Amino acid sequence: MANGSGRSLGDLIRDARVEHKITLRSLAERFGKSPSYISDIENDRRIPAEPFLREICTVLSLDFDDAMALAGRLGHDAERELRRTPELGLLFRKLSDLPTRDRNATIRKYLGEVEEKLKG
Numbered sequence: 001m002a003n004g005s006g007r008s009l010g011d012l013i014r015d016a017r018v019e020h021k022i023t024l025r026s027l028a029e030r031f032g033k034s035p036s037y038i039s040d041i042e043n044d045r046r047i048p049a050e051p052f053l054r055e056i057c058t059v060l061s062l063d064f065d066d067a068m069a070l071a072g073r074l075g076h077d078a079e080r081e082l083r084r085t086p087e088l089g090l091l092f093r094k095l096s097d098l099p100t101r102d103r104n105a106t107i108r109k110y111l112g113e114v115e116e117k118l119k120g
């Protein structure tokens with residue numbers, strides 16, 4: 001899954017693994033997975049389940065939210081809240097209707113505000 005910058009989840013994981021000087025085989029062993037499974041993730045043939053992606057992010061010092069976005073996933077908690085709160089679905093649909101540039105600017109603006117509220 002590539003994002004607007006052309007980087008994919010697999011790229012993110014592979015680059016971080018190499019940066020940490022961890023071999024594909026040793027990363028697979030650490031999680032009790034096969035090297036081919038990790039290779040499939042790095043080559044964007046598979047998307048790991050949310051709990052496993054969180055583990056990978058922890059080991060490779062990656063931002064979990066960024067990884068989830070690249071995976072094209074909202075996450076279990078966000079999906080549950082989206083079902084409980086119809087206004088969130090409406091907001092998402094309205095944002096989707098905006099031109100990409102306007103949508104991205106709006107998202108950045110309000111994400112910053114939400115993050116400030118969460119801190120304080």
